[in-house]
Amino acid sequence: MKDTDIKKLLYTHLLCIFSIILSIFIPSFFLENFSILETHLTWLCICSVSVTAVNLVLYLVVKPNVSSKRSSLSYKVTRFLKCCIYFLTSCFFFHVIFVLYGAPLIELALETFSLAVILSTFTTIPCLCLLGPNFKAWLRIFSRNGVSIWENSLQITTISSFVGIWLGAFPIPLDWGRPWQEWPISCTLGATFGYVAGLVISPLWIYWNRKKLTYKNN
Numbered sequence: 001m002k003d004t005d006i007k008k009l010l011y012t013h014l015l016c017i018f019s020i021i022l023s024i025f026i027p028s029f030f031l032e033n034f035s036i037l038e039t040h041l042t043w044l045c046i047c048s049v050s051v052t053a054v055n056l057v058l059y060l061v062v063k064p065n066v067s068s069k070r071s072s073l074s075y076k077v078t079r080f081l082k083c084c085i086y087f088l089t090s091c092f093f094f095h096v097i098f099v100l101y102g103a104p105l106i107e108l109a110l111e112t113f114s115l116a117v118i119l120s121t122f123t124t125i126p127c128l129c130l131l132g133p134n135f136k137a138w139l140r141i142f143s144r145n146g147v148s149i150w151e152n153s154l155q156i157t158t159i160s161s162f163v164g165i166w167l168g169a170f171p172i173p174l175d176w177g178r179p180w181q182e183w184p185i186s187c188t189l190g191a192t193f194g195y196v197a198g199l200v201i202s203p204l205w206i207y208w209n210r211k212k213l214t215y216k217n218n
Contacts, residue, residue, distance in 0.1 A: 157198030164194015
């Protein structure tokens with residue numbers, strides 16, 4: 001494993017973090033009374049688009065897992081459509097999970113679906129960018145050690161996003177009367193903090209354990 005690979009991973013993660021920071025501050029110059037709490041759904045849409053765009057650009061630039069096979073236009077279009085289907089399926093899947101765990105079924109349905117979209121952005125989009133619409137590859141990564149630093153990083157950021165949204169649900173039933181306790185603000189903030197924490201931790205963890213980690217290509 002080369003230190004340059006870890007640096008490349010770190011820089012891409014810093015750009016992802018920067019995109020989240022921009023989604024917090026830039027819209028306030030164009031949208032009146034914009035804030036994470038008061039216009040939460042608007043921020044969720046902007047954050048999701050921002051993170052998705054950065055992931056796609058970084059994938060096209062860095063290309064960690066590019067296959068030289070099947071590079072025809074029809075293959076690329078089919079792959080793109082499959083990725084869209086995977087993403088939408090992920091959003092609806094998470095939405096159902098949230099409802100089963102107590103989220104309102106009809107009331108605040110848009111808020112619940114927005115939470116599903118942001119969680120899919122933090123978890124499914126990186127999987128699609130790195131592995132494509134290949135569910136077997138997803139199962140392989142999350143059932144054993146990754147075969148590259150990018151896959152190990154994907155494991156950490158995905159798990160940290162789930163942990164973050166889980167921790168974010170704890171303050172909701174507490175009788176504190178804070179505006180950020182409204183559904184699903186604390187969960188989306190938890191998922192965001194978890195995702196950012198994973199982006200920071202994964203390069204550091206990989207660097208710390210670089211002598212123990214062995215990859216096929218190295």
